Amino acid sequence: MGRYRYDGSFEGYLSTLCLALAERDEAVEFVRDAPETEPGLFDGPAIAVVTGKGEAAAFRERFAAEVSPEAFSMLCYAFHSEREGIENLLWQYVRLGLQAGPRLCSMIADKRVNRVDRLARAVSREAHRYKGFVRFRELEEGFLYARIEPEAYIIRFLAPHFARRVGDRPWVIHDLRRSVAAVYDLAGWRLVHDITLTGSPRFTGAEEGWAGLWRSYFRRLAVEERRNPKLQQKLVPLRSRKYLVEFE
Amino acid sequence: MRLILSVPPCRISPMTNLSLEQRLALLADSAKYDVSCSSSGSSRRGAPGMVGSTGRGGICHSWTADGRCISLLKILLSNVCIYDCAYCVNRSSNPVPRTVLTPGEIVTITMEFYRRNYIEGLFLSTGVVVSPDHTMEQLLRVARRLRREERFNGYIHLKVVPGADAVLVEEAGRLADRVSINIELPSRRSLLLLAPDKPRESIIEPMRRLSGLIETSRLERRRSRNAPRFAPAGQSTQLIVGATSENDRQIMTLSEGLYQRLGLKRVYYSAYVPVSSDRRLPALAVPPLLREHRLYQADWLLRFYGFASHELLDDAHPHLDMRLDPKTGWALRHLEQFPVEVNRADYHLLLRVPGIGVRSAQRIVKARRTCRLGEEELKRLGVVLKRARYFVTAGGRYLGGISMEGPELLERLTAPGGRRASLEQLELFPARDLSVVTGEL
Numbered sequence A: 001m002g003r004y005r006y007d008g009s010f011e012g013y014l015s016t017l018c019l020a021l022a023e024r025d026e027a028v029e030f031v032r033d034a035p036e037t038e039p040g041l042f043d044g045p046a047i048a049v050v051t052g053k054g055e056a057a058a059f060r061e062r063f064a065a066e067v068s069p070e071a072f073s074m075l076c077y078a079f080h081s082e083r084e085g086i087e088n089l090l091w092q093y094v095r096l097g098l099q100a101g102p103r104l105c106s107m108i109a110d111k112r113v114n115r116v117d118r119l120a121r122a123v124s125r126e127a128h129r130y131k132g133f134v135r136f137r138e139l140e141e142g143f144l145y146a147r148i149e150p151e152a153y154i155i156r157f158l159a160p161h162f163a164r165r166v167g168d169r170p171w172v173i174h175d176l177r178r179s180v181a182a183v184y185d186l187a188g189w190r191l192v193h194d195i196t197l198t199g200s201p202r203f204t205g206a207e208e209g210w211a212g213l214w215r216s217y218f219r220r221l222a223v224e225e226r227r228n229p230k231l232q233q234k235l236v237p238l239r240s241r242k243y244l245v246e247f248e
Numbered sequence B: 001m002r003l004i005l006s007v008p009p010c011r012i013s014p015m016t017n018l019s020l021e022q023r024l025a026l027l028a029d030s031a032k033y034d035v036s037c038s039s040s041g042s043s044r045r046g047a048p049g050m051v052g053s054t055g056r057g058g059i060c061h062s063w064t065a066d067g068r069c070i071s072l073l074k075i076l077l078s079n080v081c082i083y084d085c086a087y088c089v090n091r092s093s094n095p096v097p098r099t100v101l102t103p104g105e106i107v108t109i110t111m112e113f114y115r116r117n118y119i120e121g122l123f124l125s126t127g128v129v130v131s132p133d134h135t136m137e138q139l140l141r142v143a144r145r146l147r148r149e150e151r152f153n154g155y156i157h158l159k160v161v162p163g164a165d166a167v168l169v170e171e172a173g174r175l176a177d178r179v180s181i182n183i184e185l186p187s188r189r190s191l192l193l194l195a196p197d198k199p200r201e202s203i204i205e206p207m208r209r210l211s212g213l214i215e216t217s218r219l220e221r222r223r224s225r226n227a228p229r230f231a232p233a234g235q236s237t238q239l240i241v242g243a244t245s246e247n248d249r250q251i252m253t254l255s256e257g258l259y260q261r262l263g264l265k266r267v268y269y270s271a272y273v274p275v276s277s278d279r280r281l282p283a284l285a286v287p288p289l290l291r292e293h294r295l296y297q298a299d300w301l302l303r304f305y306g307f308a309s310h311e312l313l314d315d316a317h318p319h320l321d322m323r324l325d326p327k328t329g330w331a332l333r334h335l336e337q338f339p340v341e342v343n344r345a346d347y348h349l350l351l352r353v354p355g356i357g358v359r360s361a362q363r364i365v366k367a368r369r370t371c372r373l374g375e376e377e378l379k380r381l382g383v384v385l386k387r388a389r390y391f392v393t394a395g396g397r398y399l400g401g402i403s404m405e406g407p408e409l410l411e412r413l414t415a416p417g418g419r420r421a422s423l424e425q426l427e428l429f430p431a432r433d434l435s436v437v438t439g440e441l
């Protein structure tokens, strides 16, 4: 049995898959690099995986060619659900895929594939919803700043969307749950880890004006005779309202 | 064709001394009864240094207290109108405060809202002032500045003013993603009664012209990628439901014609909200929301499920059944076609099973390539069996338990346990505008 320690990133995970496949491992244990996962007294030694862009890309190409690009994208979305035990679930998925080939994607009624399919769709759905829910605020520091606290690690699916959309201003989307931010500087975007807020963000003078205008427009737009707060709550659950200026 | 108007002297002068916030609020009030808010069907790519992109699927940014998706900044340039359509808040005889926003103000608000990701774009409409040409020109001014000066690449939906010059209409289509003209009243008679300034021809004719321009541009773009676009997200319209006496059959037949003959992208239905005590209009206590919901379901069946309107409604059934969704209603009248075997029935037949939506049908067809489907597998695929079980067999086994008899089944499907049809069921259609195929019928 192989025991692998990797850095917790998607690229790191793909590098690990490469290694485990090369070793022809069957049962595999994945350990994330984190202080709380220091090896216990009775754990065997873990092989430290070096995250390599080359390995990750090689795996991606192999999987897309032997199974399908769609299957790779399922793998990618499902990984970012950060569900407990996701590494092992996907390890089964990958091995099954390399056996079954292009049929894998139609095996959605199979338990093993079904669980991956469900997770992947939940993550992709959340990413889509957040394309609407991100709210940028204009900061004194001269950039647009948005806070989010999504269930899944969706920031890497959001960033390309906003890079295409708000291309004329620098912006930052900050996932407070994971202390990670996507930073756009007019040329491109990158992820920055271990971000902490040192104080509360300082909005520009104009910012409150625009937010206020939006808020009053938003309230005015509801048709009184059609009021249906229950439905509204179903569509915008309370937990996703935290950073929506119109609900402040 | 130019519409000849008898223009009454404009009795109303807009209040311009109000703050931006007050004017925005007034004009939102005037725009909110127009239900269209979709931002789907067009894809423009953004680029560094530019603002905006549009996605094929459409994105909802928020939902108002009445549960409607906000995707676009829906606003009137001016709520001053020289016409007096009885059903409209902006009719000239209605004593509401009037105001305007300048094109510059709308451009700034759109850009500031868009950058903050409040909206996908702008839906601009207006009351008619001075003349159709003058009014259209005002709308175009906003769109031109957004596209040319601000290099705005987001979604723009423009109202086309019936009777405006062809050159202006042409320009509107070049600038906008979607264009629309609202028919509002489903029949000639009702229009004559409630909107005497707007003969039916003055609405249908320009819609026909738009449809021709959209089709031509689509064909040209197939030949050459550089051919200019004309309203790539097509044209839509709106019908008011419950203000006049048309039955559901007349309404759905009209919609079907609009989809088939004029190639419309969407027909919106708006339950009439009494905004007037005009004697020609019914005094409704509440807007007919359930009926509106059933019409949307029937509309979905026309567009995505391969139904024809005469299958859903005919002389014997001119109204949609309020207790059941229209697909279940159809199935109960055609029990001889059921049950169908999920492992064999072709896609189009699966779509006709009550409770099986587009997504479920697609998943069934996909999954059965590699696996024989039983009840367990169907559940795993996320197929909701509550209604579907009475209409299918899985691996030869009938999932309904009871034998199928029309009246019994009807009772079962409408029993409290099966959730009686009520306003609650509006929730079956959570995100009308989020994606065109989410409606699971």
Ligand code: SF4
Pocket (backbone or CB within 6 Å): B081, B082, B083, B084, B085, B088, B089, B090, B091, B092, B126, B127, B128
């Ligand atoms: S022309 Fe339009 S804005 Fe004017 S009253 Fe009629 S429906 Fe209302």
